[in-house]
Amino acid sequence: MAAYFVHQLLTWIKGFEQTSRVVQRSEDTPLYSIAVAADLAGLPQATLRLYERKGLIRPARTDGGTRRYSEDDLARIRQVAALQGDGVNLAGIGMVLNLQGENEVLRREIADAAADGESSRRE
Structure with missing residues (x-):
């Protein structure tokens, strides 16, 4: 009887392993609504809207127009x-962010x- 339950358990585990996959998401995958993003950032939702209006952030949008933050x-x-x-x-912050982006490029x-x-020297 115990062997039967062990067999059933192992079959279930094997099936579970095959059907459950860990989803890998990159850092730029838009996941969070404005309410969740504001909570995670510790800021009011209005502040996130202001940052967007000023061009400091550009959240993704769903087909329905809902903001999604990565x-x-x-x-x-x-x-x-x-x-x-x-x-x-905010104007100065925009300049700082633009300069940081240019620097990174x-x-x-x-x-x-x-x-x-270096690769051409090796050849």
């Missing part, structure tokens, strides 16, 4: 809030050029 969006929201907390106004280009130079 982990990347939340990180940016926290960064904007921190800069605002340090006394930087330039760093990637330099790294790519260095990698290309």
